[in-house]
Each structure stands twice: as C-alpha cells, then as structure tokens.
Amino acid sequence: MYDAVIIGGGPGGYVCAIKLAQLGKKVALVEKEALGGTCTNKGCIPTKAMLTASHLMSEIKEKAAKYGLKVSSVKFDVPSMMKHVEKSVMMSRKGIEYLMKKNNVDVFMGTGVIEDKNTVVVKETGERLETKNLVLAHGSVPSVFPPFDVDGIWTSDDVFKLGEFPKSLLIVGGGVIGVEFATFFSSFEVNVTIVEVADHILPYEDEDVAEEVKKSLKRKGVKILEKTKVTALKKTEDGFEATLETGETLKAEKVLLAVGRKPNIPEDVKALGVKVERGVVTDKRMKTNVEGVYAIGDIRGEIMLAHVAMYEGIVAAKNIVGIEEEMDYSAVPNIIFSSPEVASTGVKEKDVNPENVVIFKFPVSANGRARTMLENIGFVKVIADKKSGVILGMSIVSPSATDMIMEGVIAVKYRMKAKDLEEAIHPHPTLTETVLGALEGVSGKPIHL
Structure with a gap:
C-alpha cells in the first residue's frame, strides 16, 4: 500500500513525488513516456537549448563587427544543433531519474489507468498499485482544431524532429510559443510570418511590452499580422496555403500551430467523478471534490507553467501529509x-x-x-x-x-x-x-x- 500514487512524471508529478518522499511517505510515480514530461522532453528544455544557439547566432551577426571582432563567416549545422538539444534533454531526464532513485520513489514506466481512487493499474504490465492518496498530474497536449487538422502541420511537439530548416514558416498564434519559435527561426534567415487573432502578439502582456518584442522581431525580418484569423488551410505541392478572413492567402513551406495547449483528461479521470470545467477543478490545497484525490499542473487548465506545477506539487504533498498549506498565485513569474x-x-x-x-x-x-x-x-x-x-x-x-x-x-x-x-x-x-x-x-x- 502506497501513501500516494502520482500519475504523470512531469514537473508537477516528479516534484510532488520527491517532496512526499522527503516527508517520509511511500510513493509511486507512473509515467507513460519519459520522466520530465512535456517541459523536459518537448518544451522548456529543448526550446531553450535551441534559443541559446539562435541568440548566439544573432549576437555574432549583429554585434561582432561593432565589438571589433572580425568574423569572416558564421555557418550553422542543423543536425549538430539538434544533437545539442537532445543532449540537454537527456541530461535533464537522467537527472530526474537519479532523483527518483535517491529519494526511493518507485517509478513505473507505462500508462497509469485508474480503477478507483485507491487503485491504479499499469496498463502495459498489469501491475496493480494500491494507494491511500491519488495525485493527477497528466499534463497537457497541443490544441489542434479545424481548419488546422491537416496532415504535416507542426505543433510545438514536432519542431524538435527537424533535420533542416524550412525556407519559410507560418506561425499561427503569437503567444509565448509562437514568439519564441519566431525568434529562433528568424535568427537563421527563415522567412517567418506570425498570424495572431488578438489585438497584439503576447496578448496576456501589456501592449507596450508586446510593442518592444514586435520591434525586435521586425528587425529580424518577421512579418506580424495582428487582429487576423486563418479561416482555411490546405496542403500544396511545395508546402501549405493559408486563407485569412480578409480573403488574402499566405504560402509557406511549413506551418506551426502555436495556439496553446489543453489539459490531458482521459476517460478514467472523468470516471472518478472529479469536477471538470476547463480542467480538473481543485481548491488552493490542490484537493479535488473527491476525497483523497489531488490534481496539479496543466491538467487543471489554469496557469499552465512548469514552475507553477512544481509548486502545486509541493503544496499537494504537504497537504497529503497533514501540513495545511494553500497556493498563492499573486506573484507568479x-x-x-x-x-x-x-x-x-x-x-x-x-x-x-x-x-x-x-x-x-x-x-x-x-x-x-x-x-x-x-x-x-x-x-x-x-x-x-x-x-x-x-x-x-x-x-x-x-x-x-x-x-x-x-x-x-x-x-x-x-x-x-x-x-x-x-x-x-x-x-x-x-x-x-x-x-x-x-x-x-x-x-x-x-x-x-
């Protein structure tokens, strides 16, 4: 019998597991793909590895001569860049695996299927895990919807598989993901266009903040279309063609859909009886409406950030062991x-x-x-x-x-x-x-x- 079983080994799940173990509890964590979740494997870590390379590239091209540094030519090699990304991901993942062993967390690689709030079955092996408490940390998946459900379109999960850069890229969505990838690709002379339906890119930031970023992106040659909606998308012989609500068409070799992510809520979670709105609803102690069941991170559909998930994992762990603590979202970076x-x-x-x-x-x-x-x-x-x-x-x-x-x-x-x-x-x-x-x-x- 475990004190807690956590489903999902992303930032929220693995941090919750470690904190519970540090507080003296017997813990199991079930992960169906790789420890670290989206952040380590498809999000935070690989994108920042890529952006570190692109920032350096921009620094050399834009500033070297002004610094008095004579650089005859700067070339890039995409496969080598991707090796750097893969190494960064692997080192982070191995670090989490080490922490699991160090803290005596039992890790089960496979799909955790919930029979009831006290029983989780690992689908691939049939192992049954009995538990006093259950923590839902299933994470999120990219949002894909018509007209973007077209074969070959990229989401943020797919970019890390590239073998070469496209000549042109249309990014649908000018939020955090869209702006970061526009920064990356434009640094390597990819012709980038951002289409954002809101009044300005980075719609959750103030307009003056967005204007500064827009100024920088335009210097890199990025075309930005705001208050603009893509109404149709089709595949062509040499890429894609997007139709805007104005009737204008845009052509690009690749299209990246960057309109955010949605909570990953499988049927077994719904069958538990937890309240679901946009995501699984909890109070500030991360408790759901079902006794002994907690939810943390992106599955809640609230502030979908790795560092928020981590702290929610800590708060959940403390409440599981009887330390009453509530989340404070007033100063989230x-x-x-x-x-x-x-x-x-x-x-x-x-x-x-x-x-x-x-x-x-x-x-x-x-x-x-x-x-x-x-x-x-x-x-x-x-x-x-x-x-x-x-x-x-x-x-x-x-x-x-x-x-x-x-x-x-x-x-x-x-x-x-x-x-x-x-x-x-x-x-x-x-x-x-x-x-x-x-x-x-x-x-x-x-x-x-």
Whole structure:
C-alpha cells in the first residue's frame, strides 16, 4: 500500500513525488513516456537549448563587427544543433531519474489507468498499485482544431524532429510559443510570418511590452499580422496555403500551430467523478471534490507553467501529509525567451485603475551595462499602489529579464514597498539598475533619467 500514487512524471508529478518522499511517505510515480514530461522532453528544455544557439547566432551577426571582432563567416549545422538539444534533454531526464532513485520513489514506466481512487493499474504490465492518496498530474497536449487538422502541420511537439530548416514558416498564434519559435527561426534567415487573432502578439502582456518584442522581431525580418484569423488551410505541392478572413492567402513551406495547449483528461479521470470545467477543478490545497484525490499542473487548465506545477506539487504533498498549506498565485513569474527577453509578475497595467496606482518605466537604453552590450530595446515597468507604495506588479523587457524578474516576484509576494527595494544597493554596472531606475521613478525622483 502506497501513501500516494502520482500519475504523470512531469514537473508537477516528479516534484510532488520527491517532496512526499522527503516527508517520509511511500510513493509511486507512473509515467507513460519519459520522466520530465512535456517541459523536459518537448518544451522548456529543448526550446531553450535551441534559443541559446539562435541568440548566439544573432549576437555574432549583429554585434561582432561593432565589438571589433572580425568574423569572416558564421555557418550553422542543423543536425549538430539538434544533437545539442537532445543532449540537454537527456541530461535533464537522467537527472530526474537519479532523483527518483535517491529519494526511493518507485517509478513505473507505462500508462497509469485508474480503477478507483485507491487503485491504479499499469496498463502495459498489469501491475496493480494500491494507494491511500491519488495525485493527477497528466499534463497537457497541443490544441489542434479545424481548419488546422491537416496532415504535416507542426505543433510545438514536432519542431524538435527537424533535420533542416524550412525556407519559410507560418506561425499561427503569437503567444509565448509562437514568439519564441519566431525568434529562433528568424535568427537563421527563415522567412517567418506570425498570424495572431488578438489585438497584439503576447496578448496576456501589456501592449507596450508586446510593442518592444514586435520591434525586435521586425528587425529580424518577421512579418506580424495582428487582429487576423486563418479561416482555411490546405496542403500544396511545395508546402501549405493559408486563407485569412480578409480573403488574402499566405504560402509557406511549413506551418506551426502555436495556439496553446489543453489539459490531458482521459476517460478514467472523468470516471472518478472529479469536477471538470476547463480542467480538473481543485481548491488552493490542490484537493479535488473527491476525497483523497489531488490534481496539479496543466491538467487543471489554469496557469499552465512548469514552475507553477512544481509548486502545486509541493503544496499537494504537504497537504497529503497533514501540513495545511494553500497556493498563492499573486506573484507568479511569466517569462518569454524572446530577444530581448520578457518577464512579468503581479498585476498588469491593462488591469489596474490608473487613478489608484503609480506607474513608471525606465528604459534599457539609459542603462550603462546595456550600452556596453549594444542593447537599446526594452524597459522595466513598476506598478505601485499610490497610497501605500506597495509594489503590485513588474514587467521587464530586457536581456536577462527572465532572471531579473525575481526581484519583482519577491517584492510582490511579500508586499514590499518601492522605497524598501530602492534602498537596497544595486550593483553597478548591471542590468538590475534598470529595476532601480524604475523604483526611483515611482517615488518621482529617478536619478539617471
């Protein structure tokens, strides 16, 4: 008898398993493909391995001569690039396998089929796992729907199998996935077009954030069509032809559907009797409406981010062992590995009443370290409560934004005042001084602007 059986070995599942084991519980984890889930094998890790290569390529092409470096030619080899991606994935996966053994988690490779809330059967082997608690961590799958259910179309799961770059690429969806892949492919002179149905790309970010990214993508030759919908798609002899609602047609060798992902909810999960809306519904302790059954990560259909799934796994584990803890989603970091990078946390400018807040943006172009890096696109924006000075949100468009956002995450989570953060000495010359400049601006006295 296990204290808990977890179905799904992605970020939420494997972290939950480790935390439960650390808390002294007997744990089993069932995974049907590979440990690490989508993030390790088809998402976070492989895309960032690819983007690291593309960022370096862009740096060399765009800045080497200005740095005084004479580079006669820069060539790329797609198979070698994919080997780097595969190695990055394998090392991450092996690391998780090691952690499972280190923490004495019993791992069953196969499809976990739920008989009831206390019994899981591994489909391929017939092994029966009896458990006191069940954690649903089934993850998500790419959203594919008409007219995009055409043979040969790419989703984010398929890109890592490429042997060569296409000459042209149409990306349907200008969210995080679409923008990251546009950044990657355009760095290698692929003719990229993004079609986004919302008012602007990166629709969950503020418009000024999207504008900075758009500016950078256009410099790379990316064509961006916003407020535009693809109504038909067909395969042709040399690729695909997409029809827009305006009647205009676009041709491309490849099409990438990047309109997000949907929760993976198999029939056995539904048969449990758990409440399902967009995803499996839980409270903030990750409990479903069925006693002893928890759900974490993308299967919930809420904030579908690996780092959120990880912490939900920790919260679920604590509640399983009797430590009462609730999830706090007030300071979730959202990060995009575009060029420049984008990161945000807390409230957005589009969601606040301007009369109740103070908002200040400090431009990257005014930062000394950025000038040494030949960077001039981007800013740090801080949103603070007008009465108390408490930081409510932060958005960053900058090199290393995905690292710098932690200053904002901590400030928002612990309700720090802009003055408190401003009084912390920021090292010089660093990009973090753009954060300092924005904080100074909130108080109305920016020194370097």
